[in-house]
Amino acid sequence: WLDKPESAAALPPTAPKALKARLSANENPYGPSPKALKAISEAAREGFLYPFQYGTELQKMIAEAEGVAPEQILLSAGSGALLHATALEFAHRNPGGSVLSADPTYEQLVRAAVMHGMAWDKVPLTSGTYDHNLEEMEKRINNKTSLVYLCNPNNPTGVTMNPDTLRAFVDRVSAQKPVFVDEAYIHYTGDPKKYTVIENIKQGQNVMVAKTFSKIYGMAGLRMGYMVGQPDMLKTISKWGGGPGSLSMTTLRAALACFKDEEFIQYSLGKGLEAREFLYTTLKQNGYTYLPSGTNFVLFPIRMNGDDFTGKMMENGVSVRQWKFDGQYWCRVSLGTMDQMKAFADALKVVS
Numbered sequence: 550w551l552d553k554p555e556s557a558a559a560l561p562p563t564a565p566k567a568l569k570a571r572l573s574a575n576e577n578p579y580g581p582s583p584k585a586l587k588a589i590s591e592a593a594r595e596g597f598l599y600p601f602q603y604g605t606e607l608q609k610m611i612a613e614a615e616g617v618a619p620e621q622i623l624l625s626a627g628s629g630a631l632l633h634a635t636a637l638e639f640a641h642r643n644p645g646g647s648v649l650s651a652d653p654t655y656e657q658l659v660r661a662a663v664m665h666g667m668a669w670d671k672v673p674l675t676s677g678t679y680d681h682n683l684e685e686m687e688k689r690i691n692n693k694t695s696l697v698y699l700c701n702p703n704n705p706t707g708v709t710m711n712p713d714t715l716r717a718f719v720d721r722v723s724a725q726k727p728v729f730v731d732e733a734y735i736h737y738t739g740d741p742k743k744y745t746v747i748e749n750i751k752q753g754q755n756v757m758v759a760k761t762f763s764k765i766y767g768m769a770g771l772r773m774g775y776m777v778g779q780p781d782m783l784k785t786i787s788k789w790g791g792g793p794g795s796l797s798m799t800t801l802r803a804a805l806a807c808f809k810d811e812e813f814i815q816y817s818l819g820k821g822l823e824a825r826e827f828l829y830t831t832l833k834q835n836g837y838t839y840l841p842s843g844t845n846f847v848l849f850p851i852r853m854n855g856d857d858f859t860g861k862m863m864e865n866g867v868s869v870r871q872w873k874f875d876g877q878y879w880c881r882v883s884l885g886t887m888d889q890m891k892a893f894a895d896a897l898k899v900v901s
């Protein structure tokens with residue numbers, strides 16, 4: 550549950566054989582891209598070689614695209630390992646310190662931090678809009694705060710922060726404490742450059758950004774992610790994990806083949822957006838509201854106990870996840886193929 554909370558929840562042991570749609574782990578069924586698949590089959594034959602030069606090549610390619618120096622990129626087998634390594638570094642650096650984040654948010658970093666002795670200082674999302682309450686978070690910063698973790702767009706809500714407010718927050722707060730922004734889903738906002746805080750890193754601020762190949766590139770099973778930050782910070786974090794040595798020949802070559810494949814990125818995004826629109830319409834038709842999503846999943850309030858709901862959806866061949874916060878049960882459904890979305894729509898009609 551610590552390393553892979555998403556996938557652990559994806560297929561409960563009681564999953565029926567007739568699972569029609571796995572919509573519980575925010576995977577992307579349109580990947581890996583054709584270019585990545587071709588690269589994998591070529592790379593597999595060279596699997597007896599250490600892939601040193603491909604790690605260096607990918608690091609350079611990503612650095613160039615992000616507009617930073619290669620030493621400002623740390624690669625890893627999935628971004629989750631980097632969230633974990635960051636938690637270990639701060640637990641070691643400030644024993645008894647705390648991580649400040651919104652609640653609910655993606656918990657991989659905070660859970661690792663708590664496991665290693667840190668406290669979790671959580672600030673509820675804003676009422677009604679379920680956005681990060683940045684004003685309250687800023688007030689909460691104290692001498693115990695060791696790291697500020699933000700997830701944008703947030704998981705499980707899908708809500709994207711206003712980019713100007715976020716950048717101004719990061720600008721002020723990073724002068725006092727390191728700020729970590731998890732941008733796993735940023736492509737699904739439709740305009741990653743508008744929402745990213747990599748600009749803050751370029752200005753020399755004490756900010757880290759994590760990104761992944763698991764979502765828009767559809768490579769969750771191949772495990773590839775990276776972090777952008779200041780060189781000294783990345784060097785310290787890499788003591789605890791990550792680095793090109795954790796990556797396979799096949800994954801590196803797949804990542805090199807698809808990272809700049811705009812045609813595939815637009816195709817993958819287009820398919821996601823089509824499924825998201827279908828989902829919005831389905832929810833409205835069944836009398837549900839939902840939170841506007843900048844991700845490849847949608848969160849909506851449900852009218853029964855969360856376990857009952859996910860259990861009934863599973864009986865109808867669809868796996869989804871549930872949350873409870875703000876006195877309400879919620880269902881989070883990932884975007885799949887149109888067939889999978891239709892299976893979700895059919896199941897929802899039966900369960901509602």
Ligand code: PLP
Pocket residue numbers: 555574575626627628629630655700704731733734760761762763769773774
């Ligand atoms: N960050 C967020 C917000 C996520 O939702 C996930 C996985 O779903 C991750 C990070 C970790 O992804 P990965 O380790 O596959 O890069």
